Structures are given as C-alpha cells and as structure tokens.
Amino acid sequence: MAIEQLRAAIERRPVIDHARGVLMAAHRLTSEDAWKILVSVSQHSNIKLRTxxxxxxxxxxxxxxxxxFPRLIESALEELKAE
Structure with missing residues (x-):
C-alpha cells in the first residue's frame, strides 16, 4: 500500500507545483505563501488540494x-497579508 501512495503523490506533484507557480506569478508570492493559499482554498472549500x-x-x-475559487483565493490572500 505504501508504494501505491508514493506513486499517487508523485503523480499529483507536478500540477500542484504548476499551480503554485501560477499563484506566485499572479500575486507576487513566495513558494511558501503560494502553498499556504492552495492549502487554505482546499480546506475552506473541502475540495482536495490536487483538484x-x-x-x-x-x-x-x-x-x-x-x-x-475567486473568493476563497482572495480571502486566503487577505489572511496571508494579515499574518
């Protein structure tokens, strides 16, 4: 089972990294901040991060x-600025 989970994680990684790059470019974010935005949107929408x-x-x-997810991304950006 662990090998299957590892394979699935490897397959998901490129699209997540690409989305981080899109957010970084669009909103002048660091890689870490883009990750925080993705996680926040995923958690608040109850939708898997990959989706x-x-x-x-x-x-x-x-x-x-x-x-x-325009409202959730804007909300996550506002939270990030407030940190």
Missing part, C-alpha cells in the same frame, strides 16, 4: 488565475 490545483492551472491560460 484545486488542476482548476487553477486549467484556467491560467485564459487569464483567470482564480478559476472556480
């Missing part, structure tokens, strides 16, 4: 870096 990342990446070419 959030796929949505952000899928919408990035059209210029909508928020994808399906």
């Amino acid at each position: 959030v990342a796929v949505d952000i990446v899928a919408n990035a070419p059209g210029g909508d870096v928020h994808g399906s």
Whole structure:
C-alpha cells in the first residue's frame, strides 16, 4: 500500500507545483505563501488540494488565475497579508 501512495503523490506533484507557480506569478508570492493559499482554498472549500490545483492551472491560460475559487483565493490572500 505504501508504494501505491508514493506513486499517487508523485503523480499529483507536478500540477500542484504548476499551480503554485501560477499563484506566485499572479500575486507576487513566495513558494511558501503560494502553498499556504492552495492549502487554505482546499480546506475552506473541502475540495482536495490536487483538484484545486488542476482548476487553477486549467484556467491560467485564459487569464483567470482564480478559476472556480475567486473568493476563497482572495480571502486566503487577505489572511496571508494579515499574518
């Protein structure tokens, strides 16, 4: 079972890293802050982090870096600024 979990994690990683890059470029964030945004959106929407990342990446070419989660991303950015 551990090998299957490792394989799944490896497959998810590229899209999550890509989404972090999109957020970093769009909002001038560090890698760590982009990670915090992804985690926050995932937790507040109760949607898996990979699914959030796929949505952000899928919408990035059209210029909508928020994808399906504009309010949650804006809220997470505001929380991050308040830290």
